[in-house]
Amino acid sequence: MSKAFKDKTYQRCACKGPLVDKAGKPILNEDGTPKIGYLEKRCPKLKRRDHGSWYYSIEIPAGPGGKRRRPKKGGFKTQEQAAAEAAKVYNDAQAGVDVLSDETVGEYLRRWLNNQHDLKATTKNGYEDYLRLYFTPHLGHIKLRELRPRHIEEMFAAIQAENKVKEKNQEAAQLAREAEEKTRAAWRDAIAPRDPQLRKTWNDAKAELKAALARPRRETGPATQHRIKMALSSALEDARKRRMITDNWAAMVQTPRMRKAKALEWTPARVEAWRKTGKKPSPVMVWTPEQTGTFLDSVVYDRLYPLWVIIAFLGLRRGEACALPWAEVDLDAGVIHITEEIVTVAYEPHEDTPKSDNIRDIALDEDTIALLRWWRDQQQAEKNEWLEATGEWTDTGRVFTLEDGAEYHPQYFSDRFERLYKKVDLPPIRLHDLRHGSATLALRAGVAMVAVQRRLGHSSIRVTSDIYTTVLAEVEREAAEATVAVVPRSRKRVIPEPKADDEPSQDQEERDGKDAGEDQNVPDQDAA
Template identity: 50%
Template sequence: MEKTCPKLTQRAHGSWYYSIELPPNPDGSRRPRAKKGGFRTQEDAAGAAEKVWKAAQNGINVLSKETVEEYLRRWLKKKKHDLAVTTHHEYTRDAELYFIPHLGKLQMRHLHTRSIQAMYDWIVEDNERREEHRAKTDKLGEEARAAYETWTATPQDQKELRTELRARWWDLRRQHTEARKKVQRVTGPATMRSINATLSSALADAVDEELIAKNYATMVSLPKVTKPKGLVWTDERVARWKRTGKKPSPVMVWTTEQTAQFLDAVSGDRLFPLWHLVVFRGLRRGEAAAITWHEIDLKKSVLHVTEQLVTVSYEVHDATPKADSVRDIKLDSQAVALLKAWRKTQQAERETWEEENAWIDSGGRVFTHENGKEYHPQVFTDRWDRLVELSGLPPIRLHDARHGAGSQAFAAGVAPKVIQQMLGHSSLRMTMDTYTSIMPTLEDAAAEAAVVLVEKARKKAAKVAGKPKKDKKGPEKGPKGKAAGKKLGPA
């Protein structure tokens, strides 16, 4: 009766099953037979058996029932001692936020490209929902501000109207506050590729374990990554920022004049030597926090970058920089002078705190608190942001100052290879790609600055030339005592 049997829905009645012999193990020993039942027709059982056989022929362990979640947790545990702390943290985060919720219940042998692609398609759709919610939240904020201005502008004698307007403002403010709690950052193309790199690493090991036939993470389609274009804070962009409060690009760089203004504004800050190194030598914050005195040769004016501090959930860890980031940086004379003065300050602070037995030995760190405790890298970021705000200059991130160091070096005519070495870039191409968008503006600014200097010199020279010169010796005398320049007769 096959499909027409009324008892077919009962699991133990009228169903088909397959039992197939699998290819032998690499050592020649036999594997257990693959068995499964509950198929309604013979064709269904035969089709399923054929898929299992093909998978086994491709080297897949078809007897494994391990799920994606089980595999990922096992893989992360195995990788814990092989990866850098930050890398393992990122892999774990990706697994918990994306792979386990979307793919975790699948058995590894059933994982395929379409399953992974469906996860990324969902992320793209979720991004649209997040952007829509953010737009609604921003609109609520604008309406709340407008309602507040309307309320405060209403005359005091119109009490009933003011009460009504105040209630409307308060309601909009409450809605805006609640909406802001649900605002989420979108998962951008670069983040999606980073996530996929994590999955690809995990699946590469799964292929080696014969859990899957291919690394399906390498076969998905992802949104194209558009790298943020670095821009210089020109006068026009500064004016627009003052009007709107919005940065034209996530990556912004100061002009030479703006950089000078910032350094003047923070010259009295305790960490001024650090800001000098960041602005002129492009140190990363983790590198700056990790510098020790034995890695600085003040006589030869060289800073050896061999260590960095990284943070995982705000917890600080020592780490070795990537190969290209381990480098020697030549220090300018002002940096050397600042570091010498800083060392004297630190030594004086140490003597003071040791009198109270309160000095904290940080292993010779250069930049420490007054009591010797090493700085958390985030302190540098927070302090930088605050100083930029107080300076009144357009905002740049601490990492943008690193871009500024490279840009200023380019503008000064320093060879690209030297800049690559200074910044610790992995390739010269990376250095050039980073600054090609910034250079024209800086070159224009430098050209204009040169013209201004020359024009000032010309005006000064012209002003001096226009003044009558006073000769202490009096007018020059001509023949027979007559004044020079007076018309004489024939010789």
């Protein structure tokens, strides 16, 4: 195909010399001197293979109003390269791609994002961050029609290089923190009158720590890189469908393997190791039933005790509990309807639909129904006291509110949860892990996986099983033990005890029985 476009190519160079017209006559300046300019195809050196470069110029279907369109480009080392590119551009144009568009990747992505009206607030905010931090700096200057996989791969290579710098910044910050603690202890433990140099050393260490903490330290991990790629792929797929590009180049790029975190329980051995090292075995840790009971017993008199109960047993997300209105709580029917949640975008709270748009109903047990009835009465009593004292009360209709009826910020729940469990010296988990713990409790109680999936509002049962693989293994072992226990056995030992030397084996008994049978069948010779 490219051979057919060789006649659309020509050679040019950057040499300058006296110019001539089409008839070959010299072109003169006003003062009669020869006009100097680029010789281009008239350069005598073009016959040399290493001189100049090759260009192509083709004509493609006319634009609006019948305007002629002639793409041209140069800089190719050989005529074959120029002809091949001409063929590609011609085919792209025939397929509907605007090969003359000068829109850059940055311009297109901004335009694309502005037209995404159905994105959740958190998702759109994440896309804005990707555009600002990654797409614009690394890809924004490239023309959309010239984007290729290598450009995207170079962006991820730069992210990996930045991660190495951030890792070193983390190490430097840790060393600076240790130095600050050491100099602070030296100042604190010094006998009065303290040496002023100790104070100066401490101040210098604090300044170094502040500078170290100001450097970027948060790495862009595999999960975030995967989301960056998927956001870019979504935008480029739309461009492909609109015939702006020929392929979704992002779909061809590989990112580091993303390993989904597995939920692990805080077993005694893991707790002991954590107390020695301070390291969590997994990003997703859940308490054992005993640890969950310890926490709930310790917060019985906390004002938000009902909140901790419904997250621990019903598995609500933080934002779902924050947004839960009394209008969606049917205590007579024993059910709550999860129809909205409050999410934070740059710390600002926004109302939204539940994650994965999973509006669902959750059945309530009798204890939780009684607890929510009590809490509703408590809230009404607080309302009356507040009206009596101030004459004002904010009627948000939420189940969990401040004493004046105003909404909580979702982050307050997480911060308070951390303070409460630390008081009773429990191993660390996130508030979201308390939701994970509700799933492990249900699985241990024999609740079907599909029921757990529906209660948690996961988009698919695979998501549920992927998170709780480790916990499920423990549940399955318990199920195996329970299955064996169903069958009554006279022997308690699973492995047979060794037989005494004089006790015949089963094989010997079978052989003895067979021999005895054969003897009985032999005719008596005397009788014969």
